[in-house]
Structures are given as C-alpha cells and as structure tokens.
Amino acid sequence: MSDARSKLPLMRHVLTLARGRIPSQLIIQLTDACNATCPQCGMRRNAPFRRSLLPLDQCRRIIDHAANSGIAALSFTGGEPFLYSKNLLSLIHYAGEAGIPYIRTGTNGFLFKDADQPDFASRISRLAEGLAATRLYTLWISIDSPDPETHENMRGLPGVMKGIERALPIFHEHGVFPSANLGITKAILPTRPAAKAGSAATCEEFRAGFRAFYRRVIDLGFTIANACYPMNIETDTASSLSAVYEATAEDDCVRFSAQERHAMFTALLETIPEFRSQIRIFSPLSSLHALARRYSGEEDRSYPCHGGSDFFFIDAKDGDTYPCGYRGAENLGKFRELDLKKPPVKPACRECDWECFRDPSELLGPFREFFTEPIGAARRLLRDRTHAALWLKDLCYYRASDFFNGRQAPDYRKLARFAPNSAPPPCP
Numbered sequence: 001m002s003d004a005r006s007k008l009p010l011m012r013h014v015l016t017l018a019r020g021r022i023p024s025q026l027i028i029q030l031t032d033a034c035n036a037t038c039p040q041c042g043m044r045r046n047a048p049f050r051r052s053l054l055p056l057d058q059c060r061r062i063i064d065h066a067a068n069s070g071i072a073a074l075s076f077t078g079g080e081p082f083l084y085s086k087n088l089l090s091l092i093h094y095a096g097e098a099g100i101p102y103i104r105t106g107t108n109g110f111l112f113k114d115a116d117q118p119d120f121a122s123r124i125s126r127l128a129e130g131l132a133a134t135r136l137y138t139l140w141i142s143i144d145s146p147d148p149e150t151h152e153n154m155r156g157l158p159g160v161m162k163g164i165e166r167a168l169p170i171f172h173e174h175g176v177f178p179s180a181n182l183g184i185t186k187a188i189l190p191t192r193p194a195a196k197a198g199s200a201a202t203c204e205e206f207r208a209g210f211r212a213f214y215r216r217v218i219d220l221g222f223t224i225a226n227a228c229y230p231m232n233i234e235t236d237t238a239s240s241l242s243a244v245y246e247a248t249a250e251d252d253c254v255r256f257s258a259q260e261r262h263a264m265f266t267a268l269l270e271t272i273p274e275f276r277s278q279i280r281i282f283s284p285l286s287s288l289h290a291l292a293r294r295y296s297g298e299e300d301r302s303y304p305c306h307g308g309s310d311f312f313f314i315d316a317k318d319g320d321t322y323p324c325g326y327r328g329a330e331n332l333g334k335f336r337e338l339d340l341k342k343p344p345v346k347p348a349c350r351e352c353d354w355e356c357f358r359d360p361s362e363l364l365g366p367f368r369e370f371f372t373e374p375i376g377a378a379r380r381l382l383r384d385r386t387h388a389a390l391w392l393k394d395l396c397y398y399r400a401s402d403f404f405n406g407r408q409a410p411d412y413r414k415l416a417r418f419a420p421n422s423a424p425p426p427c428p
C-alpha cells in the first residue's frame with residue numbers, strides 16, 4: 001500500500017474523531033457454516049442447525065452503503081468464510097474498489113491441511129496471489145494452543161500447523177503477512193498436576209500459556225498476533241445478552257470465573273510487552289488494563305463500547321444488522337436503510353469482552369472524549385495515570401507497527417524500541 005494511500009484514511013479518521021465519532025466498523029458474517037469442531041464455538045460442524053450464506057448481491061448492496069457512509073473497517077467473518085472462497089475474494093475485491101480502507105478476513109486454517117501433497121505449494125501460491133490482487137488489509141489464521149496436537153484436535157483439522165508453517169513464506173513472498181489469532185480457552189493453560197484439577201486457573205498459568213503461544217507463533221513465522229477473548233455470555237456477569245453470532249458456547253473450556261478472567265487479562269497485559277519487539281501484537285495494553293480492572297472488583301473505568309453506534313454486525317441468517325454479535329434482541333433492520341450519521345444506539349454498553357468491539361472502543365475512546373468533553377477526558381486520564389501511560393504507549397506502538405498493516409513486512413528497527421528493559425512484574 002503506498003504512503004499516500006495509507007495517509008488518506010488517517011486524515012479521514014481525525015475528522016471523524018473531531019466530529020465526536022470514532023472510525024466505524026462493520027462485520028459481515030458471510031456464512032455460519034463451518035468445517036471445524038471447536039468446542040468453544042456454537043458453529044462447529046456438528047452443531048445441529050441450518051446453515052446460511054449471504055447472497056453476493058445482498059453483500060454488494062451492504063458494501064455500497066458501507067462505503068457511502070464512510071465505514072472504515074470491514075470484516076468478513078464466518079463460520080469459515082473460505083468455504084466460499086470465490087464469493088469471499090470477489091467481495092474483498094469489491095469492497096477495496098469501493099474505497100473501504102481496512103478490509104479483513106480470516107480462516108480456521110483448513111486451507112493448510114495436506115501440506116505433504118505435491119500440489120500444496122502451488123495451491124497456497126494461487127490463494128496468496130488471489131488475496132494479494134485485492135486490497136485486503138488483514139488475513140487472520142486461528143490458533144488455539146501452542147501445542148500443535150491440542151490445536152489440531154480442538155479444530156478437528158489434523159496437520160494444519162505444519163501446513164501453516166509451510167504456507168507463511170509463500171504468503172510473505174506475495175506481500176501478505178497473516179496474523180495469528182489466539183482464541184483464548186483453557187487449552188492455553190499448561191498441563192496441570194492432578195492435585196490442581198478443578199481449582200481456579202492462576203495468573204502464572206495464563207502467563208506460561210501466553211508466553212508459549214507467542215514463542216510458537218514467532219517460530220512458525222508469523223509477524224502479527226492478536227488475542228480473541230473468551231466468549232461465554234451465559235456465565236458472564238448478570239448478562240442480559242442473547243447472541244445472534246453463535247461464536248459462543250457453554251463448554252467448560254470457555255467458562256472462566258471473574259477471578260480467572262482477572263488473572264487472564266492481567267497475565268496477557270504483562271506478557272505482551274515481553275514480545276512486542278519480536279512480533280506485532282495487536283491487543284492494546286490499555287484495553288487489557290481496563291478489562292483486568294473490571295474483573296478485579298474495583299470501579300469499572302472502561303470506555304463504553306461503540307457497538308450499535310459506530311460498530312455493527314450483520315448476521316448470515318437474516319442479513320439484518322445488530323449492534324454487535326451479542327445483542328440479538330436488538331434487530332436494527334437492513335443495513336442499507338440505516339442512517340449512520342445518526343447513531344441508532346448511544347455508546348454505553350460494557351456487557352461483554354468481545355475484543356473486536358471492546359479493544360477499538362477503549363483505544364479510540366479517549367480521542368472521542370477529548371473532542372466532546374475535553375475537561376472530563378483530561379480528568380479521567382489524570383485519575384488513572386497507569387491507564388493513561390499504557391494508552392500513550394499503545395499509540396506509539398501502533399505507529400511503530402505500521403498500524404498492523406498485513407500487506408507490509410514489520411520494521412523490526414521501529415519495534416526494537418519496545419524491547420523490555422526490565423523483567424516483568426510478578427503476578428499479583
């Protein structure tokens with residue numbers, strides 16, 4: 001992506017913030033069909049419900065309205081969107097031509113099976129070439145565990161880790177730098193001695209798991225990593241949510257108590273700085289700090305989520321718009337009929353930890369507040385200086401990471417400024 005092209009959306013975002021809004025985001029669930037068996041997800045292939053696929057022409061109408069309304073980021077999710085790779089590639093191309101700057105999609109990795117087959121390299125090369133011909137900004141590949149066997153058993157996709165390792169250099173040759181997306185479940189925790197079975201997972205255990213994950217994905221050849229926080233809305237704090245996005249499950253592997261969530265977010269917050277100079281890590285420390293605080297029992301000072309005001313989710317089943325994947329009781333109707341200049345919902349929700357909406361809300365929240373309530377914004381930053389320092393560090397890191405541009409190799413000289421100069425603090 002040329003410099004001029006990457007600076008244009010930045011200027012547009014500053015104008016958006018000056019108007020008291022934040023750059024908007026749309027997630028289109030292309031399909032809820034999937035070929036994996038992840039226990040943490042209600043869309044696994046053996047879950048008994050009728051699968052849907054959004055028709056191409058409907059998606060194009062949605063993209064037209066998104067582009068005309070200034071949507072900054074568009075994600076195509078699933079299910080497994082690459083089950084319909086022809087549709088997917090044509091829509092990514094269409095969205096790029098429509099001028100949407102940040103286009104993202106991902107895969108569970110089934111594409112990387114059969115790495116020993118003679119046609120593997122040419123097959124992946126064709127895929128990489130097809131993606132490189134579009135304006136795709138991010139391609140994510142899901143990873144559940146640093147241990148290949150655990151990951152492949154959970155996904156029901158044998159051999160994919162080896163395939164990912166072979167595929168990454170091929171993608172890089174084509175100028176596509178995929179992100180490793182960790183879906184956090186109990187599979188991240190190290191094997192426990194029998195005496196500890198049933199006791200709450202600790203910060204040290206999470207920290208060991210996250211360290212192993214970052215080491216593994218760096219070894220595999222990834223240059224970007226992200227973490228997807230566990231979604232189990234049935235056990236979330238007094239939740240009134242009703243998921244329309246079936247990426248939730250009641251399985252024990254995503255059941256975490258508030259104490260465990262506190263340990264998990266604290267561990268991630270303290271592990272990421274160890275690796276920020278070696279791999280571009282998307283998860284903002286300021287957001288992790290806010291989430292850890294939320295589960296510590298202290299006052300929740302997080303910025304409200306922009307689901308329904310600037311961020312939206314379109315469901316594959318009915319093609320309708322929702323404030324997010326988890327507020328299924330609030331159908332906002334057809335996307336093309338929404339006037340995005342007048343947000344249908346005021347940002348106020350903090351009901352879940354969905355990183356897709358919570359992380360950008362937390363990162364962009366202070367900017368919005370500076371433009372709308374400057375005195376309140378300054379007070380808030382002064383009251384929580386740890387959070388303010390992390391936020392400023394995040395901004396510098398995002399810049400050094402070239403805003404996680406998945407079409408650009410990392411600049412390790414810029415990332416080197418984030419090498420840790422002291423040992424991480426002990427777990428609380």
Ligand code: SF4
Nearest residue numbers: 034038041044079108
């Ligand atoms: S997490 Fe993704 S890959 Fe796994 S079952 Fe759900 S949609 Fe499929």
Ligand code: SF4
Nearest residue numbers: 305307324349351352
């Ligand atoms: S916090 Fe955001 S993503 Fe979660 S339920 Fe509320 S609006 Fe939806």
